[in-house]
Amino acid sequence: MKTMVLRVFFGGLLLCVLxxxxxxxxxxxxxxxxxxxxxxxxxxxxxxxxxxxxxxxAGNTTITATCPNGKRYRIxxxxxxxxxxxxxx
Amino acid sequence: MMRCSERIRIPEMAACLLLxxxxxxxxxxxACDDKLATDEAAHSDTMKAKxxxxxxxxxxxxxxxxxxxxxxxxxVKDKSKGKQAADAPDFNMDVLIERVKKTDxxxxxxxxxxxxxxxxxMGMVKAWRRHVKKLSLDDVRSQYDGLLLKILALLNGxxxxxxxxxxxxxxxxxxxxxVKT
Numbered sequence: 001m002k003t004m005v006l007r008v009f010f011g012g013l014l015l016c017v018l019x020x021x022x023x024x025x026x027x028x029x030x031x032x033x034x035x036x037x038x039x040x041x042x043x044x045x046x047x048x049x050x051x052x053x054x055x056x057x058a059g060n061t062t063i064t065a066t067c068p069n070g071k072r073y074r075i076x077x078x079x080x081x082x083x084x085x086x087x088x089x
Numbered sequence: 090m091m092r093c094s095e096r097i098r099i100p101e102m103a104a105c106l107l108l109x110x111x112x113x114x115x116x117x118x119x120a121c122d123d124k125l126a127t128d129e130a131a132h133s134d135t136m137k138a139k140x141x142x143x144x145x146x147x148x149x150x151x152x153x154x155x156x157x158x159x160x161x162x163x164x165v166k167d168k169s170k171g172k173q174a175a176d177a178p179d180f181n182m183d184v185l186i187e188r189v190k191k192t193d194x195x196x197x198x199x200x201x202x203x204x205x206x207x208x209x210x211m212g213m214v215k216a217w218r219r220h221v222k223k224l225s226l227d228d229v230r231s232q233y234d235g236l237l238l239k240i241l242a243l244l245n246g247x248x249x250x251x252x253x254x255x256x257x258x259x260x261x262x263x264x265x266x267x268v269k270t
Contacts, residue, residue: 025193026193026194026195026196026199026246027196028196030196031196031197031198031199032196032198034195034196034198034199034202034243035196035198035199035201035202038199038202038203038206038239039202063198075198077198077201081201081204081205082201082205082208083198083201083202083204083205
């Protein structure tokens with residue numbers, strides 16, 4: 001009986017270790033949705049879709065993404081690190 | 090035929106499986122225990138190595154931060170907050186900033202947005218100090234509380250850092266008012 005219990009215990013432990021994933025890595029979709037909400041815009045969920053990103057020569061980044069509520073936003077990140085969010089109509 | 094010693098007892102098996110499931114549940118507390126330990130170790134090492142930059146002189150803190158024309162109400166508040174800061178455990182602003190920069194609980198763009206908010210807050214403090222706008226210390230404080238609330242809400246995945254920031258709330262506020270640039 002003891003052997004059986006130990007087998008089950010260590011088997012389960014092994015499965016847990018193998019199945020363990022980094023629990024708190026934030027995805028890009030979640031990150032952008034959080035940014036939109038941080039700038040006071042409604043998003044309707046915690047992850048965006050249809051992300052497109054482009055950088056210009058000056059180092060400014062422009063991201064466009066669609067929120068779960070259907071609204072589309074443009075996120076501008078300047079080369080100085082300033083972030084602004086604008087709804088696209 | 091199975092011997093008595095080899096028979097599987099259902100209740101014991103169930104208890105064992107339950108124990109395994111409980112141990113392996115990917116709860117935030119379980120996942121962050123190791124991180125908490127390493128963070129605390131790193132924190133204590135750096136605390137030993139570095140001097141206390143942001144530590145306040147207990148008696149003169151309130152007098153230093155308030156401008157000449159500030160209301161007496163603000164001064165009284167500052168004094169009480171200074172006492173709270175003195176009661177709180179030691180903290181190092183640089184270490185906290187580094188930990189916020191390195192945490193995985195907040196994404197890159199969110200960190201940049203928070204940085205923008207922090208810069209806006211610094212601008213508000215400057216404006217309050219120079220009397221550029223009709224800002225009261227309460228306005229600046231409410232802005233600071235809002236920003237801290239945002240940060241703490243985003244730090245669900247890093248409870249150790251969240252706890253340290255919320256414990257150092259008053260000290261961060263005092264060091265924010267002390268910045269003279």
